Amino acid sequence: MITKRQIMGGLAGLGFAGATQAQSLSDRLSGDLSPVHDPCIIKDKDVYHLFSTSQLREGGLIFWRTSPDLVTWTLKGHVLREFPKWVTDAVPGTRGAWAPDIAFFNGKFHLYYSASTFGSNRSVIGLLTSPTLDTSDPAFGWKDEGVVVESDVHNRYNAIDSNYLIDAQGKHWIAFGSFWSGIQLFEADPKTGKPKNRVKKPKNIASRPMPGAVEAPFIIRRGEWYYLFASYDFCCKGVNSSYYTVVGRSAAVEGPYVDDKGVKLLDGGGRMVLQADERWKGPGHCAVFEDAGVHYIVYHSYDGQAGGRPTLRIQALNWTVDGWPTV
Template identity: 55%
Template sequence: MYMLLAALAVAASPSLPAVPPQATSAPASASDLNSRLAGDIMPVHDPVIIREGDVYHVFSTGIGEGGQRILSSRTSRDLVNWSRGRAPFERLPDWATKAIPGAQNMWAPDISYVNGRYRLYYAVSTFGSNRSAIGLATSATLDPSAPGYGWRDEGMVVMSRPGDDFNAIDAAFIADAQGRHWLSLGSFWSGLKLFRLDPATGKLLDQAERPRSIAARPVPAGAPSIIEAPYIFAHGGFYWLLASYDYCCKGVNSTYYTVVGRSKSVEGPYLGKDGSAMLRGGGTILLRADLREKQRYRGPGHAGHLRDRDGTDYVVYHAYDSQKNGAPTLRIVGLQWGADGWPIAQGQ
């Protein structure tokens, strides 16, 4: 997300305290999903996914016309065929345009279902700056035709300013086994952070509390930590942290890749399979970094998670299509859990 404007120029967690209404249709096979994705799947940048009833919803950074330019929306009934959905917003809220002068759209949303309402977190920022803010909107349903639909602006959650050691973009919600609510976020600067939330409001529990550091890539003084897009989910008695390393948003020249680490505590420390600490740039590669020139999709990253009603885990992300001028494209893989307890992405 840090380099999002360059990209535009070039081209639900199991630990939640409540779950969305259950669906009745069978999901697509997880093993070869990417080879069958069809419909409106580009441009999609920084996607997140959730299911309500029979419909899967993907929200992503605002790219397109009308409301899609503010925040993009797509829907599917089978995880394969995707159509343009109804955009949640027609313009930025007034607080956002005042807090972040020059902001044009919403970046890197996150969607969850908490206490009977959907929570949509989103970032507002400008290229290359950590004068950024996370906002929150809520709705009773994701279905525009259903009673109670409509996104209510809940205002700003957290803001970073020049001088802060973090960047308030790329937010993702997690509720832990103790019922505590958290928001992970971060892009470059000193790495990825974790903030405690008030379960009733979805906003910071204590404005004065310093965020916890959960991942970073140590670099020489004055250089950025090239890491962003945290996403935490629970599985098998562990919390799993997804993060994107290296550079997105350079089309086919993007070097993005996704790593994973795990911890017994949502607060960390997160370690890779080899014991390497994500606070020191470690972790285990989940979405490959060794793309060859002949391979079509480059720079896989900014991953989110969905646990479907049958227990299948999916990871949604974007990658750059070398056959479509490097357009950022929706990608979805199923996770297979190995005998060692670690995830393997199926059909990248």
């Protein structure tokens, strides 16, 4: 089982002996690549599973795609036909399941998703579990595990865009956040996959000056460092999207995360990882995973040659001699 959190496999404890170089997959991708917003990925046996944002008007909630090789993708369908009632009661008017995240622990796949409405922090992060991703297995079936984190006008954060991490000591963590006061972090209960203490305030690990355009955290471990990837500026505007992706690193999951210039992500810092080019606009909301010794960054970008369609992109992630990720 390889998940996007098992970043280095057997190499996790090693230092940085030198820069790495690997080729991108993006120009080779084929099949059902769009619409893809906010992708997450996991490998189960010999199949890669990719989940992404979708709206009820698109036939269901949480697109589910599969691939045998990371290159050719097939739309398998949707995870949910409709929201559990508790979601629509909590967030009236919500129409899409946003920003899924997938993790495997305690013998189950844990699929996190967000529900909100644009411009509001009346939001929830929900959880589904299944013992298998093989839909032909009689044991398959997504179980609603209820709310994980929620927010409203009384909170200084927004409960969307979750990412689940198990650290080097075996502790479990949930990172999340979009705009407002930025990226937050809860320690999680490994039995439930939910915050250990919901009453305790989460820890703020990244923020920017108003309008606070930072979201979509993703944390990995490589060597002695934890790397926090985040998306800055504005998505969801097609070719006019200004999204880009940055990274900072820390010796501890709880931070402080700093960029290569020593600026804290709490102070708006961040080393550039993904930025727009002539064709591909607004690259962001990434997941990072390792497969066969190569790191990949999986994200969406808007195709300027196809009317700005949100499209799946997968780039090999290389590493500098001093341990910074590049594409």
